[in-house]
Amino acid sequence: MKIGILADWLGLGFEGNILKSAEMGADGVQLYAVEGELAPENMDAAARRKASRFVRDTGLVISAICGDLGGGGFAFPADNAAKIARTKEIVDLALDLGCNIVTTHIGVVPADPGHERFRVIADALSELGAYAESRGAVFAIETGPEKSEDLLRMLRTVGSRGIGVNLDPGNLVMCHNESPVVSVGNLKDFIVHTHAKDGRLLRHCDMDIIYGMVPAPEGFDENEYCVELPLGEGDVHFETYLPALKAAGFDGFLTIERECGEDPQKDIGLAIDFLRALL
Secondary structure: OEEEEEHHHHOOHHHHHHHHHHHOOOOEEEEEOOOHHHOHHHOOHHHHHHHHHHHHHOOOEEEEEEOOOOOOOOOOHHHHHHHHHHHHHHHHHHHHOOOOEEEEOOOOOOOOOOOHHHHHHHHHHHHHHHHHHHOOOEEEEEOOOOOHHHHHHHHHHHOOOOEEEEEOHHHHHHHHOOOHHHHHHHHOOOEEEEEEOEEEEOOOOOHHHHOOOOOOOOOOOHHHOEEEEOOOOOOOOHHHHHHHHHHOOOOOEEEEOOOOOOOHHHHHHHHHHHHHHHO
């Protein structure tokens, strides 16, 4: 397995993030390409070639492109035509940058496949999966909003080789207190990329609120329900999680995502050391 960094959390701009990631000893980077300097409309063909070459010249590879459009993922039918079109643009950008994996949240998959939202998300994934497969890419769903068994049901329903999983064990722990070993067991046939994140569930919350399926009540504070922690300080238990990934045949990226904390750059450096020691 290889170690990556979700480079935008370094906060140094595209070239600065790449140079710092190489300096820190990463093998690759995941890049955010929804808005800002790497958004598709801001990257003509020459800019895409230049960016790809810059990453390659540092000795890194692009592990994945983050194409998370927010706004509840693909759960709201009125938004989906525009979101699907935008996601296809991001898939095209990723391929031009030399990467064939685009990750995102899709909304909360209901446990009941008869739920209307299940059908809405499945329809969007069917179209995106067909497009990704036709282009030799994979649209990877980030875990967390639903339990892995519910996501597996969606994956089997859609049945597309263009749809995979970006396994984030920290999200599953923080949202459901789900053992990452169980998550790997359920999703092993679909995992194409992972986030290295740790955390702890403080008390259970409705995921429809956390992920924007319904409006949050007045005074709602997500921090009362879960906490993200540096690697090794939460409930992911990497000493059992990483062997489970290996046993499942995964040999891709463990991409460090540190979304909070007083010094994310320091925490990312410590995370690299932590993972190297275990690997």
